[in-house]
Amino acid sequence: MRLVFMLFPGITALDVVGPYEVLARLPGAEVVFAGLTRGEARTDNGCLGLMADAALEEALAADLLLVPGGFGTRALERDARVLDWVRAIDAGTQVTASVCTGALVLGAAGLLRGRRANTHWAVRERLAEYGVSPVAERVVRDGKYATAAGVSAGIDLALALAEELAGRAVAQAIQLGIEYDPAPHLDAGDPLRAPAEIRDAVLARVRGRDAALKLQAG
């Protein structure tokens, strides 16, 4: 079972590390982190480097592809090399997955046209730009495509995939191994339950930064 996790500049680290921490524990998993270049990809805030052991073209075969999100996906949506690679590797996958704005990369590659999918709540309406039906569910499955909501939702997506790929007992053992019994002490993780002023502030910040990146991407 070969798992390819995409890396790129401007990634949100938890988008990829959450699913990796679950799926790398599958029996027989062979994990490859593939980046635009080999070497370090810095996160969206510049604070952390994640190492790509392969360049995209060195990872062309996968049973499972996961495309994470982060503000860096705005540039990827216009990057023909990236979209060609995504289409090429997707042709051989059993499951193609995304977390957060990774869904917009799958969308830009044309893979989700006519399908249901989700992404980060603050940019969910952008899925329609690629002919995708936005669905406000934490994990959305349509055919072999599995798309998660924002950032931390990748852990829930990966646990569901773990059960699908290796059975319930394996998924339970992984959940227990990472002690995934979440208990946030606040209840603001969903835009429908967060205080309105908090939701509006986060929305304005995300859309402002995304709009600036869209201008840069040209």
Place this chain on the structure above:
Amino acid sequence: MRLVFMLFPGITALDVVGPYEVLARLPGAEVVFAGLTRGEARTDNGCLGLMADAALEEALAADLLLVPGGFGTRALERDARVLDWVRAIDAGTQVTASVCTGALVLGAAGLLRGRRANTHWAVRERLAEYGVSPVAERVVRDGKYATAAGVSAGIDLALALAEELAGRAVAQAIQLGIEYDPAPHLDAGDPLRAPAEIRDAVLARVRGRDAALKLQAG
């Protein structure tokens, strides 16, 4: 607000990336990843490299120190250089935190003697080796020390610290930004609720690997 996240060979990536993803969003946060050496630290399964931008001795001042876990902590517990560094940086922190077996490093440094703390459930009884009272709670606070249960518990710990350090509205905005509204479809994340045979299998695997590493550490 200077946040130092420790890296080391054999780290569990989610232990550090979960809290980082929350705490790096604090207003004014200055984030430093500090490793045994500058450069790449590979995870416990060897699959992922995380970049340390500083060596330990280059990060001696922090408002918040976070020591993550992973099988690699077994060697750190005997590493005088690491323990000296932990004690030195702890002397100036407002909060010293750990995730998973990071608590055993704080324990080995003598910082938790006589205190309550938690770590990964499968090695919880080891806290007593360092004069620490094991507590089976997801996040344990004793004075300025905040210790989380295994791996994914670091996200809950960080959300609690975010509220403490920057107030409820900031913590809510961070929770919404990372869409932290967890919804695992299985309920095996706690050893008291996981099926007994799953619990026994995970326990045997963790203890077996830890015992081998203890032998190696001498």
